[in-house]
Amino acid sequence: MGRFVVRRLLWLIPVILVVSGITFILMHSAPGGPWDRDLSARQVDPNTQRLLNEYYGLDKPLWRQFVAYIIGDYNKDGSFKCGLVCGNLGPSYRQRGLTIQQILFMPPEGKNFFYSRFGYSIRLGVYAMLFAVILGVPAGIISALKQNTWADYISLFIVTIGISVPNFVIAIFLIIIFASWLHVVSIVPRSWDQVDVWILPAIILGFGTMARTARLTRASMLEVMRMDYVRTARAKGMAERLVIFRHMLKNSLIPVVTMLGPSLAALVTGSFIIETMFGFPGMGRAYVTAIGQRDYSMIMGTTLIYAVLVALANLSVDLTYVLLDPRIRLD
């Protein structure tokens, strides 16, 4: 088990290299650079641009820049500046004086980690996940137990919407209904400290996951209901409620629980549209902004964090399987 985890973590190294290589190439193939300004704004003069490029090492050949990002490079004064291998994600080109780590992980003065950009995104992801699970799992179970009744059909209808309609479309509908018509939420809240302003973004973000969770739970529950051991439990004289809770639930939730990790990773990394729509101070909006501004190191850093999150989530699948299913062992 320990060796399995170590092996899987070692696999992260090539994954990070490949992801950063591809991101680096794509990013530098896009026209423009970090010093470009809106056409309406005052432009940075060419001489300053040259100095900036020199200062940040952007005048060097691309391969050298890549090596510098991953391993590090010598400064003008001969001192060595370590790169990604030391955990340095580099300086931001647009938010002067801040490193990428500081932008993403440092909370405002006097607040805890969950008020950093990363923390905000994690919180939004967790809330969306809670919504998805608390609604999706019971919906799936009830649909399976009451297969082909109106309860099943209503749940299937909502699930189909959740799976087929993109979340930004759902977002627009919900914003029109709850913000424009009913005035129960404000679209761009002044502060994210109140609880109620989180509700709409979390629901919208979690809607698709809720639908997929309900569908997976239903399918897995229907499969378990047909199993021989359920019949055995009934033949023992067990009350139906106990048969469901003791013999069906754990088995049917195994696939659902193993998907929680990847679902959460998908929610945290996939929230940039919702974050942008709601002006949310999270990592996703920072990412979108960084892409528009060609803030190279910010793009690289955020992409890598996303990649690591997804890889860890996938590892969690195997680990939760081992925890939940006594038949499965890793070696």
Place this chain on the structure above:
Amino acid sequence: MAEILNVQGLETQFRTREGTVHAVNGVSFSLKEGETLGIVGESGCGKSVTVMSMLRLIPSPPGKVVAGSAMYQGKDLLKATDEEIRHIRGSQISMVFQDPMTSFNPVLTIGRQVAEPLEIHSAVSRQQAYDRAAEMLAMVGIPNAKDRLNDYPHQFSGGMRQRVMIAMSLICTPQILIADEPTTALDVTIQAQIVDLVKRLRDELGMAIIWITHDLGIIAGLADRVAVMYGGFIIEHAPVKELYTNPTHPYTMGLLGSLPRLDVSGRKRLTSIEGIPPVLLEAPHFCPFAPRCKYAVDRCWNENPGDFNVGPDHTAACWVDTKTGRER
């Protein structure tokens, strides 16, 4: 011996997309205390549906018991409330299923599952139930029974799992044990061990047994009486000796013909019955075995035979007297 179970005119149907499957079509039999009844027939003859109907374990929909009664201790199981039947299942009438691989819950320990019937039906503590479970496991021949309570089903071999299943079904010392093809999924040598085990337990505990199988060979030394099923009917019913020495229905003769015998001298070819059992999509108004029967006469195609007395305590449902070849 007193009669403890009496099933009369049991009929069970399944509503499927293809139509209504008449799985059991008026089955009657009885069981005395401590007696062993064998129910024999090929796959799909309605053996499982018969016993599952009695315990109301038929999945519904699509299944439905449409007629009949099953009297147990003065109560009709088919009309009992859910609560009443629940108290009987597992404590007074318990079942052993065919596939020991899939009949256990893979994520619960063996101890938990074996102790469960006791926890449901009596007011013992969990610890007491576990202690009893360990005793039962030892009784069915599981080595180191106490240590194995915390193991999971996949850590047992098929034969061991079936022993565990038997321990689980007997933990409440039921009056009736229903074994639905308990050896079909096992190796031949293991089959014999399981049969011996059940015989021993029957002598120790004295329960009555309904043993379902498609293998006449297995129950020769086990059953007191045998009911042969075909197409949802009991087509021949006799004490075990009588049935083996004097098979009367062509189907039974066919089943015995495909069984190697040691007591008959000379070399005899094993025969088999051509074809497969029917899936009855309409109420059978002729003998369901007629399409495969070499004795069939016109009448077999027009009228379903009732039971004829053909010997002591011996009935057969056939229009033809197979001894003489003449119509009855």
